[in-house]
């Protein structure tokens with residue numbers, strides 16, 4: 348028998364949890380269907396635990412900088428405290444009881460099952476034992492099923508005990524050696540963190556540089572930082588084959604180089620599986636790689652999509668931003684529609700890489716009249732004072748016809764924090780003349796922004 352409700356949310360990660368929680372708080376009869384843990388990837392296998400690793404690894408790096416600047420220090424890495432913190436504080440041993448209680452206390456109905464569309468407004472929920480429940484929504488369905496690790500079809504890889512971000516976050520100790528396949532944000536954050544805990548790390552990236560989505564100058568700084576910490580980099584190389592024998596992975600690159608390690612971390616991007624969601628039952632293409640949504644997050648009448656599934660930016664802040672827009676639509680409210688011009692993101696390496704809006708290349712590809720300016724953070728007063736670990740840069744990208752920034756990059760010891768002012772400038776289309784004539788506190792890292800603006804040409 349079909350159980351009715353106001354809204355069904357399929358997938359309860361940061362996007363779905365936010366939609367469901369806000370609608371329940373508004374008094375709606377909400378059903379949240381989640382196959383794994385309420386909270387999704389971010390708190391259990393992604394943002395939060397990885398940043399705990401990054402923080403702990405950062406302490407080790409800072410400790411190792413003491414001899415050059417502040418006396419002597421003996422640093423002995425121990426992964427046990429960070430593994431314990433992830434288990435106890437971040438994930439409660441991968442237990443979502445508190446989150447489920449919070450949602451049900453707000454009036455939501457929680458269903459731990461795999462959800463699948465079964466026509467407009469209808470969701471079939473199948474639990475682990477094969478038990479089925481059918482739900483019908485009066486107002487609509489929200490798809491918020493996120494993304495899963497994309498495992499490339501490299502010969503020999505399937506069936507080996509490789510890690511994705513999930514196993515890496517669940518690790519109880521830092522492995523002795525690790526090959527990281529993929530030099531995007533996931534790959535480089537883990538590579539640096541594990542290397543700082545003593546893992547012998549090799550990164551293999553198919554494109555010609557790490558973090559290929561960022562400015563080339565950012566990639567260079569991150570590559571230099573990783574190499575300086577002993578991480579081996581193979582850019583412009585793809586894995587052509589994988590073997591696993593006697594606890595050892597052998598990865599053969601397409602140029603014939605053979606790499607070996609005890610652990611293989613696959614960090615080659617994320618995938619969305621629309622076919623598994625039954626989208627054809629509402630007339631959508633199951634072969635599409637993401638769920639196309641409009642600026643109010645509608646994928647079809649009374650069908651919303653929010654979060655990674657939309658392909659608009661696989662970040663928790665995008666998931667939450669889109670969730671708020673969908674909630675406004677469902678509640679019949681008005682308000683701003685989605686605007687990704689000033690979408691910021693930060694890769695939490697050391698140096699941190701923050702960027703917002705368009706890269707120089709993306710701006711040129713759009714046919715804009717582009718001027719760029721850069722500044723070396725280590726040469727700014729604060730960078731010079733900071734000394735050890737001071738590498739960084741500011742790069743600003745101007746639409747010269749309009750005299751406003753359309754993109755910016757901030758790399759450095761607090762690159763993600765410095766980014767905020769630049770994000771305001773891009774979002775608010777603050778005239779470059781205004782940015783150039785304002786006051787920048789001395790001696791801050793962000794004073795390098797003033798230098799980069801002066802360099803615009």
Ligand SMILES: Cc1cc2nc3c(=O)[nH]c(=O)nc-3n(C[C@H](O)[C@H](O)[C@H](O)COP(=O)(O)OP(=O)(O)OC[C@H]3O[C@@H](n4cnc5c(N)ncnc54)[C@H](O)[C@@H]3O)c2cc1C
Nearest residue numbers: 358360361362382387388393394462493654655661662663
């Ligand atoms: C290692 C790593 C580090 C990251 N670090 C950051 C960071 O520092 N900052 C940042 O902003 N972003 C970061 N991200 C990205 C961030 O985790 C995602 O953008 C975010 O989790 C997306 O939220 P979501 O709700 O769209 O999807 P998800 O978090 O993926 O949640 C979707 C949920 O849907 C469930 N589900 C899937 N299919 C079904 C189904 N058919 N039925 C029922 N339930 C289903 C899943 O079990 C999951 O719980 C990181 C990602 C990774 C992999």
Ligand SMILES: NC(=O)c1ccc[n+]([C@@H]2O[C@H](COP(=O)([O-])OP(=O)(O)OC[C@H]3O[C@@H](n4cnc5c(N)ncnc54)[C@H](O)[C@@H]3O)[C@@H](O)[C@H]2O)c1
Nearest residue numbers: 529530531532533534552553585586614615616661693694
């Ligand atoms: N701090 C953050 O906000 C943060 C942290 C981690 C992840 N994320 C998000 O999660 C998503 C997933 O991250 P990701 O790093 O897995 O994906 P990604 O798509 O950004 O990077 C994957 C990398 O793997 C490379 N690659 C693909 N196949 C390969 C192969 N066979 N051999 C060698 N290299 C190969 C690609 O060229 C690419 O550079 C990203 O979009 C990212 O923005 C965000």
